[in-house]
Amino acid sequence: MRVWRGDATGGELVDYTVPVEEGEVVLDALHRIQATQSGDLAVRWNCKAGKCGSCSTEINGKPRLACMTRLSTFEQGETITVTPLRTFPVIRDLVTDVSYNYRVAETIPAFAPQPRPADGAYRMQQVDVERGQEFRKCIECFLCQTVCHVIRDHEENKPAFSGPRFFLRYAELEMHPLDTNDRRQLAREQAGIGLCNITKCCTEVCPEGIHITDNAIIPMKERVVDRSFDPVTWLGRKIFRRDQLEEAQVPQGRAE
Numbered sequence: 001m002r003v004w005r006g007d008a009t010g011g012e013l014v015d016y017t018v019p020v021e022e023g024e025v026v027l028d029a030l031h032r033i034q035a036t037q038s039g040d041l042a043v044r045w046n047c048k049a050g051k052c053g054s055c056s057t058e059i060n061g062k063p064r065l066a067c068m069t070r071l072s073t074f075e076q077g078e079t080i081t082v083t084p085l086r087t088f089p090v091i092r093d094l095v096t097d098v099s100y101n102y103r104v105a106e107t108i109p110a111f112a113p114q115p116r117p118a119d120g121a122y123r124m125q126q127v128d129v130e131r132g133q134e135f136r137k138c139i140e141c142f143l144c145q146t147v148c149h150v151i152r153d154h155e156e157n158k159p160a161f162s163g164p165r166f167f168l169r170y171a172e173l174e175m176h177p178l179d180t181n182d183r184r185q186l187a188r189e190q191a192g193i194g195l196c197n198i199t200k201c202c203t204e205v206c207p208e209g210i211h212i213t214d215n216a217i218i219p220m221k222e223r224v225v226d227r228s229f230d231p232v233t234w235l236g237r238k239i240f241r242r243d244q245l246e247e248a249q250v251p252q253g254r255a256e
């Protein structure tokens with residue numbers, strides 16, 4: 001194993017030779033290094049079942065979950081190199097600060113359902129249920145975020161780009177038939193969906209197999225374009241905005 005050791009000030013790759021057993025995964029090997037050679041090796045994990053999204057690292061340069069990467073996928077004797085997620089600042093060793101993602105999450109308006117019908121039962125088409133279920137499989141491992149070239153080596157793009165995980169969230173809410181918010185302008189202006197050029201790298205690394213680009217980003221881009229460039233919508237917005245402005249300018253006492 002070759003494991004990156006260090007902190008925010010710098011670090012280096014350190015070699016370890018680790019005995020392994022059949023059926024083990026990269027996380028097992030890292031734990032064995034912790035247990036037998038370097039008790040201070042920092043690695044984040046929780047479920048060891050591919051469900052918590054904590055053990056995201058880059059293994060031989062590819063963003064992967066350490067707990068779901070079997071050692072048997074590598075050639076016998078091959079050196080396995082494990083490095084921290086490149087898109088986020090290192091805290092120590094393999095642990096990165098992914099708080100950028102939580103800050104982005106906070107900027108997306110929450111689900112705002114319509115009032116319940118008289119009988120109290122919301123109804124949705126099965127196709128809408130299934131679409132949402134695919135998006136909700138996300139375990140927030142942020143592997144898609146780390147692979148996205150818009151922010152991978154471009155810290156300066158982060159304030160204007162939410163990244164694929166959050167385009168997924170926009171799409172989930174926007175396509176929900178019971179939601180009342182319109183987030184299309186936000187997706188364009190705040191989330192920077194226009195910067196995505198549909199390379200599909202995010203889809204390739206998603207451990208949940210979510211079709212991020214085909215099912216979320218592309219339909220979301222279409223909706224944003226419809227809102228921004230459809231001439232009828234554009235005219236409607238212009239008139240509506242002018243009415244609002246005129247209303248706001250009516251001096252007090254003359255509103256009636």
Ligand code: SF4
Pocket residue numbers: 147148149150163164195196197198199200201202203213217
């Ligand atoms: S498809 Fe878009 S969001 Fe996904 S990695 Fe490529 S540029 Fe980033």
Ligand code: SF4
Pocket residue numbers: 137138139140141142143144145164165168205206207208209210212
């Ligand atoms: S969309 Fe997939 S890769 Fe991205 S955070 Fe969710 S589970 Fe991870």
Ligand code: FES
Pocket residue numbers: 045046047048049050051052053054055056065066067068
């Ligand atoms: S430890 Fe939970 S996803 Fe790997």
